[in-house]
Amino acid sequence: MKVITVEEHFESAKVTQAMAAAAGQQSRPNVSPEMAHYMQTTLPTATIMQDVAKDRLEFMNRYGIDMQVLSYGNAQPQNLDPKDAVPLSQLANDELAKAIQVAPDRYAGLAVLPVGDPNAAAKELHRAVEQLGLKGVLLKGNYAGKFFDDPFFFPIFQAAAELNVPVYFHPSFVPPVITQHYFESDHWTEVVSGIFGSAGYGWHMDVGIQVMRMILSGIFDKLPNLKLVSGHWGELVPMFLERLDDELDKYDGLKRHFSAYYRDNVYVTPSGILSQPQLNFLLEEVGAEHILYSIDYPYKQPANAATFLNDAKLTASQREAIAHGNAERVFNLK
Template identity: 75%
Template sequence: MKIITVEEHFESAKVTQAINQSVGKKAMPNVSKEMLHYMQTTLPTPEIMQDVTNQRIAFMDKYEIDQQILSYGNSSPQNLDPKVAVKLCQEANDELAKAVQDNPTRFGGLAVLPVSDPTAAATELKRAVNELHLNGVLLKGNYQGKFFDDPFFFPIFEAASQLDVPVYFHPSFIPTSVTQHYFANDNWSDVVTGILSSAGYGWHMDVGIQVMRMIVSGIFDKLPNLKLVSGHWGELVPMFLERLDDEVNAYAGLKKSFSDYYRNNVYVTPSGILSKPQLNFLLAEMGPEHLIYSIDYPYKQPENARTFLDNTDLTPDQLEAFTHGNAERIFHLN
């Protein structure tokens, strides 16, 4: 069985050093001291994040993963000031492309873009795809509180549509005011608040809303070829497709129903949440052509990364689509 995973993260020591020199080593925004300590003691080390030869390949071989699609992790220049972001994103994509070129049968790559300058970002995406042969783009969180449905960012999605490459929406930390309103309580520690507001629930809700807003904005009427990828089994949105149809369709002024856009233009991955009930639900909601495998390495390294695939209820054709066929088609891996 051929296996490709498409949400696997990488960082460059050179780019991380350049980011630190440009903006200084600052605590991550919206993160308490307690949560920052928790992250520092539980997240992969820089050595693991930057490795593309030793531990990463060993993990892939152990779980019979043929290819990873690499994208930048926490050390990403995406949201920096455009004065530094444009150059650093170019350098980051060059570094990522080199990692792919050094081992092209094992890796692909998703570009990072300077979203603070959408015109420059669109230009960089075209370079990343046409010259560096990367396979799409990953956008993380939002920029200065703006969701990506804002017309400001339209050049990025127009370029992705023209190039026929997918845009992977990835979570990031939510505003402090939202964290305090929904997740903080004196009955538990700041670490628990931080987990609930991030990887536990909050940032999944946030990036699911990101996808929902893209649909309601009407961007798929303007760019019907645009493809989005949503991890963590769709970041909660697929649970509400019928509800959103019932409540939104009559008022949104769209050509199609909410669920039609979602099922046509969005592709869903597990991001290492390897649960048979969730897979079966997404299969019923999305169909086999819109499910793509992902692990979220090295943040997640599930012991059932391979055996999960041996115990699904998928037919052989559906399993082939899930494990590699859809990824090859959407990310143009052949």
């Protein structure tokens, strides 16, 4: 069975160095000494992130992964000042396109965009797709305190709809005031607060709200073919679709149920959380045709990456759709 994973991360040494120079600091966010130690000892090294020729391919071969769709994670220039973000996003996309050429039958990629200048971002998305052959865009977190439903960013989504490429919403660090209010306590360490407020829960709450705001903004009435991709089994949102319908239908001004937009325009991936109960729930809520496979390499390298889909309680057609068919359709990989 062919397998395509669609949230697999990459960094470029050239881009990371250029970002640090532009920002006057390291590209990763400032954190407490305890959290910095945790990140240094648990997160993938730059060497692993940058590799496309050896360890990554060995992992893919070992776990039966035919193709990875590569994207920059948090070490990317999206949120820099536009004067820096525009040229560095171009550099990042050029570097990713070059990395893909190491094994073009095994890799595809998602663009980085300078979101602080939406018109320049739309132009760069056209270049990335039409000239470099990238297959969509990954947006992380938010920009300058604005979620992406803000009309300011509309040119980016209009371009994605025109190009028929998806927008993958990826978590990023939440504002410190959110961390302080929800995730810090005198009863646990700063490392626990940092994890609780990021990869443990906070990131997922934040980017799930991002997807909900996109629906509530009415963007899918304006751009009915726009496709969003949401990792980590939908970042908590699918569990509340019926509740959102019940509570919002009378007031939100949308033409359809909230859940109808979600089920038509949003695709979900596991991001390496390979759990049968969560898969069962998503099959019921959105259907196999809206589930894509992802490992979140190299952050996650689950032991059941090679066996999960084969062992899962799926029909043959569901298994093929989730393993590769949906990815080929959504990301235009054929």
